Amino acid sequence: MQQQILIKKPSPVPRTIKKPKPWYRSAVQSFFFVLVALISLNKVLEEAGMAIPFLSQASLHAICPFGGVVSIYKFVTVGTLIQKIHESAFILMLIAFLLAIAFGPVICGWVCPFGTFQEWTGKIGRKIFGKKYNHYVPVKIDVYFRYIRYIILAWVVYVTATTAKLMFQDIDPYFALFQFWSDEVSMTALIILGVTITLSLFVERPYCKYACPYGAVLGIFNLFRIFKVRRTPSSCIDCKACDQVCPMNISVSSGTAVLSHQCISCMKCTSENACPVAETVELSIKGGAKQ
Amino acid sequence: MKLKSLHVAVITLVLIFGGIALTTVLDLWKTTNDKVVATYKGGEFEGQSDPADIRGSYTFDDISNAFGIPLEDLGKAFGLQDPSSFAAFQCKGLEGIYVALKEEGKEVGTGSVRYFVALYKGLPLKVEEGTYLPKAAVEILKAKAKLTEEQIKSIEKYSVDLPAVSATAPVSELAGTPTPSPSETPVTDRVIKGNTTFQELMDWGVTKEEIEKIINDKIPKPGIIIKDYSTTKAVEFLTLKEPLQTLVDRKTK
Numbered sequence: 172m173q174q175q176i177l178i179k180k181p182s183p184v185p186r187t188i189k190k191p192k193p194w195y196r197s198a199v200q201s202f203f204f205v206l207v208a209l210i211s212l213n214k215v216l217e218e219a220g221m222a223i224p225f226l227s228q229a230s231l232h233a234i235c236p237f238g239g240v241v242s243i244y245k246f247v248t249v250g251t252l253i254q255k256i257h258e259s260a261f262i263l264m265l266i267a268f269l270l271a272i273a274f275g276p277v278i279c280g281w282v283c284p285f286g287t288f289q290e291w292t293g294k295i296g297r298k299i300f301g302k303k304y305n306h307y308v309p310v311k312i313d314v315y316f317r318y319i320r321y322i323i324l325a326w327v328v329y330v331t332a333t334t335a336k337l338m339f340q341d342i343d344p345y346f347a348l349f350q351f352w353s354d355e356v357s358m359t360a361l362i363i364l365g366v367t368i369t370l371s372l373f374v375e376r377p378y379c380k381y382a383c384p385y386g387a388v389l390g391i392f393n394l395f396r397i398f399k400v401r402r403t404p405s406s407c408i409d410c411k412a413c414d415q416v417c418p419m420n421i422s423v424s425s426g427t428a429v430l431s432h433q434c435i436s437c438m439k440c441t442s443e444n445a446c447p448v449a450e451t452v453e454l455s456i457k458g459g460a461k462q
Numbered sequence: 463m464k465l466k467s468l469h470v471a472v473i474t475l476v477l478i479f480g481g482i483a484l485t486t487v488l489d490l491w492k493t494t495n496d497k498v499v500a501t502y503k504g505g506e507f508e509g510q511s512d513p514a515d516i517r518g519s520y521t522f523d524d525i526s527n528a529f530g531i532p533l534e535d536l537g538k539a540f541g542l543q544d545p546s547s548f549a550a551f552q553c554k555g556l557e558g559i560y561v562a563l564k565e566e567g568k569e570v571g572t573g574s575v576r577y578f579v580a581l582y583k584g585l586p587l588k589v590e591e592g593t594y595l596p597k598a599a600v601e602i603l604k605a606k607a608k609l610t611e612e613q614i615k616s617i618e619k620y621s622v623d624l625p626a627v628s629a630t631a632p633v634s635e636l637a638g639t640p641t642p643s644p645s646e647t648p649v650t651d652r653v654i655k656g657n658t659t660f661q662e663l664m665d666w667g668v669t670k671e672e673i674e675k676i677i678n679d680k681i682p683k684p685g686i687i688i689k690d691y692s693t694t695k696a697v698e699f700l701t702l703k704e705p706l707q708t709l710v711d712r713k714t715k
């Protein structure tokens with residue numbers, strides 16, 4: 172049997188601190204979840220003449236930045252957006268890109284209600300399976316599985332460009348979740364939603380990891396985002412707390428900056444959260460070589 | 463420079479809601495298709511609806527409302543058969559119907575609707591090359607619009623002969639030879655192809671309910687090409703085609 176040799180570093184006096192975990196992300200996530208849920212509901216209420224005042228009566232498509240992404244081709248070639256997509260989706264797409272250039276996929280980690288929904292479902296899984304949770308898929312195959320979302324992205328963009336219709340709606344579990352009562356939701360989308368919920372009990376954010384085409388687009392920004400999650404090896408005590416907590420199973424402790432296309436900028440790994448040593452994992456502009 | 467999660471939270475919220483607020487002020491934030499046709503910004507026609515802004519998603523009803531053109535004229539001009547389908551018909555549907563013309567460099571589509579509207583109302587419009595009008599549209603214009611000799615000559619030159627005014631049938635062989643309308647399609651030719659629409663099935667005697675039973679859904683628009691519909695629903699065309707063809711065959715027996 173192979174023995175692992177652990178080389179202990181001379182421990183620098185770690186400035187570990189007991190700290191209250193910041194609640195800002197959860198607050199922002201809950202806010203957007205409720206907002207989107209109310210907006211989808213408002214559309215129904217509006218049709219019944221009971222719309223909630225001051226709340227947008229937009230359709231879900233109008234507030235989904237991915238709608239903007241799938242429209243790009245048509246917009247460039249014909250100058251119009253695809254069916255069901257409105258200017259608002261295009262504007263949100265630009266805002267999301269701006270955020271991604273600065274901080275990576277914050278939309279995934281902070282805003283997307285479907286990501287939040289998976290995280291919440293995952294809490295049940297974590298309760299049931301404890302430390303095993305989110306570690307079921309063998310790393311060797313998992314690495315490749317994580318690229319499936321790019322294949323889905325290419326397919327969605329291709330079909331949308333050729334038909335100029337929002338075909339993604341028919342397989343979109345996010346749409347299914349917020350419109351499950353409507354007859355616009357296809358059976359396929361409902362099945363995908365069911366599968367996602369089930370998988371969330373074992374794997375954190377399964378849809379984000381393996382299937383989300385929008386996550387795939389934003390993930391690319393991790394390669395060149397301005398503010399990166401950076402680790403300072405000199406103060407790191409190699410406890411791997413950052414790796415443990417990462418919902419996307421990224422090995423933060425093995426490099427000096429997170430460049431993985433899977434990072435969702437949740438900041439769970441930072442010294443503000445999991446890392447016990449102050450100023451060791453941070454969101455910053457400078458320092459840190461490539462991972 | 464380092465940022466904490468509070469900073470990210472604030473920047474995210476400010477950018478999203480600031481962006482929405484800013485674009486609302488600039489009148490760019492649109493969550494609905496309000497279908498308000500833009501108006502001429504100056505000159506003799508200032509304030510009047512500009513046909514150049516007619517988009518593919520506009521229905522004949524939208525256009526009729528914006529320009530005060532009777533729905534009947536629009537529907538008949540563009541070869542729609544069923545008057546009940548005039549209002550909901552979207553301009554972009556024309557491209558699907560007259561797809562074969564495109565290969566000959568002649569286009570009957572949203573551009574043609576713009577052209578028709580402009581001539582009908584005597585409004586200026588820059589017409590794109592290759593834009594054609596169906597003969598029926600030319601006749602309506604000659605009867606109802608005030609056209610100059612030159613305009614009449616021009617539209618006659620740029621018209622396509624669609625002797626069989628069909629609801630939504632693709633015009634397959636337009637090179638001069640009249641295409642029979644769907645209802646006149648010889649019974650033996652009633653085969654569902656890649657360009658067959660739901661409307662054609664209905665013209666062949668299949669009822670809407672029968673089709674909806676098979677597709678397990680409401681027909682979004684009769685003018686939709688069945689193959690396109692199957693793509694959007696991510697189902698194999700064949701799985702729809704076969705049972706539908708059986709229905710058609712049953713009707714023709």
Ligand code: SF4
Pocket residue numbers: 400416417418419420421423429433434435436437438439440441
């Ligand atoms: S824990 Fe860190 S590395 Fe993992 S997704 Fe969140 S920010 Fe990225």
Ligand code: SF4
Pocket residue numbers: 402406407408409410411412413414423424445446447448451452
């Ligand atoms: S959490 Fe990660 S970065 Fe922080 S000390 Fe532990 S291994 Fe090092």
